[in-house]
Amino acid sequence: MSTLSEAYKDNPLQLHHIIPLDFHSVQVVPDSHLWPHHDSQDFPSGVTSDGHSSMPSIDLSDPNVVELVGHACQTWGMLQVTNHGVPSSLLDDVESEARRLFSLPAQQKMKTLRSPVGAAGYGSARISPFFSKLMWHEGFTIMGSSLVDHARELWPHDYESFCDVMEDYQKKMKALASRLLLLILKSLDVTEEEMNWAASVHESEGALQLNSYPSCPDPNSAIGLAPHTDSMLITILHQCNTNGLQIFRDGVGWISVSPAAGALLVNVGDLLHIFSNARFPALYHRAVVNQTRHRISVAYFYGPPADSQVKPFVKLECPCYRSLTVKEYVSIKAQHLEQALSLIRI
Numbered sequence: 001m002s003t004l005s006e007a008y009k010d011n012p013l014q015l016h017h018i019i020p021l022d023f024h025s026v027q028v029v030p031d032s033h034l035w036p037h038h039d040s041q042d043f044p045s046g047v048t049s050d051g052h053s054s055m056p057s058i059d060l061s062d063p064n065v066v067e068l069v070g071h072a073c074q075t076w077g078m079l080q081v082t083n084h085g086v087p088s089s090l091l092d093d094v095e096s097e098a099r100r101l102f103s104l105p106a107q108q109k110m111k112t113l114r115s116p117v118g119a120a121g122y123g124s125a126r127i128s129p130f131f132s133k134l135m136w137h138e139g140f141t142i143m144g145s146s147l148v149d150h151a152r153e154l155w156p157h158d159y160e161s162f163c164d165v166m167e168d169y170q171k172k173m174k175a176l177a178s179r180l181l182l183l184i185l186k187s188l189d190v191t192e193e194e195m196n197w198a199a200s201v202h203e204s205e206g207a208l209q210l211n212s213y214p215s216c217p218d219p220n221s222a223i224g225l226a227p228h229t230d231s232m233l234i235t236i237l238h239q240c241n242t243n244g245l246q247i248f249r250d251g252v253g254w255i256s257v258s259p260a261a262g263a264l265l266v267n268v269g270d271l272l273h274i275f276s277n278a279r280f281p282a283l284y285h286r287a288v289v290n291q292t293r294h295r296i297s298v299a300y301f302y303g304p305p306a307d308s309q310v311k312p313f314v315k316l317e318c319p320c321y322r323s324l325t326v327k328e329y330v331s332i333k334a335q336h337l338e339q340a341l342s343l344i345r346i
């Protein structure tokens, strides 16, 4: 069985697209990180300029949860969930362990640098090579079996709490993602066979991404994470408690999505967009930075095993995407980013 990491092997990154800036060592934004001004012409997500809509917030114990989740995926590609069963103490712990990691000196974090052909470890976002400027961001990806080795490199005598929290968080995210996927499949009226396919998704481990956006001397001239869609089926995002996420809405523009205590955000990724035969939009989003706060976010990416076939569900007529494996899609995305979906359109 192949893994996602193998899809990255054919598309190695250059070191300057992996090694983040040592943000603590700079007082001004260097030219390498200067983006054209994006003076946030944004709207808060509750009050959009189209007047009536706001990003759906769904209580997972609502009796109409299937319809609500389906409608949110179709109209926004994103929803906020409450009553999700993930203890707020664990949400706090994952943020503080991530903060502990990113507060380490640069040379310590560099001991776990992601390899040019690898998937796990410390480094800049994978999408970096597609932009002429670098991002005000450093990440740490947990995927596969490297967690304990990496944690030992970071804290030789004090690595257990990091591992315990990350393992627990990953387990809870997987359970929540699997529950959400079943709701989504029910909303799409898929076949029994496709409903059973959800169990195979549960076999894949997913990826956990810790994001760090240090405070920035000139936030309007830098970008935390450049605009992108996520590649997997769904992403569960814990924004912690600092603004920064923006989503793009046709006819409106960039909308800020404020964190709500205890709530989690769920968004549609490319693979679910394909399975839904384009009924659900893959959410286009970015992260902006701010002058005073070091923002942390934690994203869990849930997708099928690398060898699985991806194609629109059969009852959704006139498939508009060809069938391919997860690994093939990840490889196309690694080479073409935003063009990936149009390259597989029928």
Ligand SMILES: C=C1C[C@]23C[C@@]1(O)CC[C@H]2[C@@]12CCC[C@@](C)(C(=O)O1)[C@H]2[C@@H]3C(=O)O
Pocket: 004, 119, 125, 126, 127, 128, 141, 206, 207, 209, 225, 228, 229, 230, 231, 232, 299, 301
């Ligand atoms: C499963 C994954 C999704 C991701 C690539 C990865 O292998 C692990 C990191 C993820 C991330 C996080 C930041 C944004 C993003 C586009 C990136 O560059 O790395 C996503 C990737 C994705 O969704 O394609």
Ligand SMILES: O=C(O)CCC(=O)C(=O)O
Pocket: 209, 211, 225, 230, 237, 239, 244, 245, 246, 285, 286, 287, 296, 297, 299
């Ligand atoms: O930090 C955020 O709010 C967004 C993170 C994100 O888009 C990602 O990890 O893919």
Ligand SMILES: [Fe+2]
Pocket: 228, 229, 230, 285
């Ligand atoms: Fe994302």
